[in-house]
Every structure is written in structure tokens, then in C-alpha cells.
Amino acid sequence: RKEVEQDPGPFNVPEGATVAFNCTYSNSASQSFFWYRQDCRKEPKLLMSVYSSGNEDGRFTAQLNRASQYISLLIRDSKLSDSATYLCVPERAGSYQLTFGKGTKLSVIP
Amino acid sequence: EAGVTQSPTHLIKTRGQQATLRCSPISGHTSVYWYQQALGLGLQFLLWYDEGEERNRGNFPPRFSGRQFPNYSSELNVNALELEDSALYLCASRRDAPDTQYFGPGTRLTVL
Numbered sequence: 001r002k003e004v005e006q007d008p009g010p011f012n013v014p015e016g017a018t019v020a021f022n023c024t025y026s027n028s029a030s031q032s033f034f035w036y037r038q039d040c041r042k043e044p045k046l047l048m049s050v051y052s053s054g055n056e057d058g059r060f061t062a063q064l065n066r067a068s069q070y071i072s073l074l075i076r077d078s079k080l081s082d083s084a085t086y087l088c089v090p091e092r093a094g095s096y097q098l099t100f101g102k103g104t105k106l107s108v109i110p
Numbered sequence: 111e112a113g114v115t116q117s118p119t120h121l122i123k124t125r126g127q128q129a130t131l132r133c134s135p136i137s138g139h140t141s142v143y144w145y146q147q148a149l150g151l152g153l154q155f156l157l158w159y160d161e162g163e164e165r166n167r168g169n170f171p172p173r174f175s176g177r178q179f180p181n182y183s184s185e186l187n188v189n190a191l192e193l194e195d196s197a198l199y200l201c202a203s204r205r206d207a208p209d210t211q212y213f214g215p216g217t218r219l220t221v222l
Contacts, residue, residue: 043213100153
């Protein structure tokens with residue numbers, strides 16, 4: 001079983017739409033969780049941390065369910081600039097090593 | 111605050127040669143991580159350095175090695191290059207926990 005599983009997409013959505021991404025992780029020892037975004041042929045950039053209580057940053061809302069080992073990201077009012085690959089990233093306790101899957105590709109269409 | 115920097119941006123080598131990639135972390139960050147991202151694949155963890163010591167390495171052969179210098183910059187060396195080593199090599203740095211990792215722009219290595 002892969003350590004991180006995400007629907008690769010692509011998700012093609014119109015501007016202004018709301019889109020949700022889901023992710024499952026297999027390592028129950030994962031301690032912290034993040035969403036990164038990666039533009040084509042660029043480095044990943046931190047989008048937001050994910051907390052058990054859920055957290056919101058502007059148009060972005062992240063949720064964590066430790067019991068189900070499930071993470072989600074909701075993007076409201078999608079912008080063209082949101083087009084990217086979104087990476088759900090668990091961090092291993094102790095080593096702070098990040099585990100990456102292939103991510104979910106989002107294309108926001110005018 | 112300056113971000114993570116990497117050099118060179120692009121590197122072209124032939125099979126059997128050696129490649130050296132460099133990384134300078136964000137000021138104040140003591141940990142450096144190296145990742146490989148082959149075309150169409152996710153990031154694969156290569157190496158972790160902290161306070162000058164190698165703390166962990168991923169599932170890569172010994173010809174992938176590196177070091178961290180007293181100023182916390184780091185070098186990744188790949189010996190006996192193979193065609194499948196062609197990839198984007200990303201360096202990330204981190205302060206103490208619970209901060210996360212911040213990535214440099216990467217070095218694109220092409221092996222011909």
C-alpha cells in the first residue's frame with residue numbers, strides 16, 4: 001500500500017467553483033500534516049498546515065481525521081492561479097521526514 | 111528573508127560521470143533535506159542532514175552521497191551517473207520542530 005494516496009485527477013473546474021481534494025495516508029506514526037502546491041516543473045510550496053481541529057486560510061480549508069487517516073482540502077471561489085498540483089504531505093514523527101505522493105492536479109478554467 | 115538557494119539550475123552530464131549539486135538553506139535553518147523527483151513521479155526522499163551529520167537516508171544506492179558544511183549549506187554528490195538519475199533534485203531546509211520544510215528551486219540534472 002502506498003504511504004500517501006491521492007486521486008491524481010485532473011480536476012477541471014470553472015473559475016469560482018468549489019473543489020475538494022482527499023488524501024489517505026498509511027503511516028499511523030505520522031505526526032504533522034501539510035498541503036503543498038507544486039506548479040509545473042517548479043518546487044513545492046507550502047500551502048498550509050493541517051490540524052485535527054481543522055483550519056482555514058482565506059479560501060482554503062483543511063481537515064484531518066486521524067482515526068481514518070484521512071486529510072482533505074477545500075478550495076472555495078477557485079481562481080485561475082490555483083491551477084497546480086496539490087500534494088498531501090504527512091510528516092514522520094522524530095525524523096520530520098515528509099512523505100510525498102504524486103498529488104492531485106487541478107486546472108481552473110476561465 | 112532569502113529562501114533556499116540551489117546551484118546549478120541545470121546540469122548536463124554523461125553516463126558514468128559524477129555530479130555535484132549545492133544547496134544553501136534559509137538563514138537560521140540547520141536541517142537540510144534532499145529529494146529526487148523524476149518526471150511524472152512524486153518526490154522521493156534521498157538524504158537528511160542536521161548539524162553537520164547525516165541523520166537518515168532514503169532507499170537510494172550508496173553512489174548518492176552528500177555532506178553538510180559548518181555553515182549548514184549542503185552538497186549532494188551522485189557518482190557513476192546512470193540515465194535514470196535524470197530528474198529534478200530538490201533541497202529543503204527546516205528550523206527546529208514544529209516548523210516544516212521549505213524548498214529551493216531545484217537542480218535539473220540530465221544524464222545523456
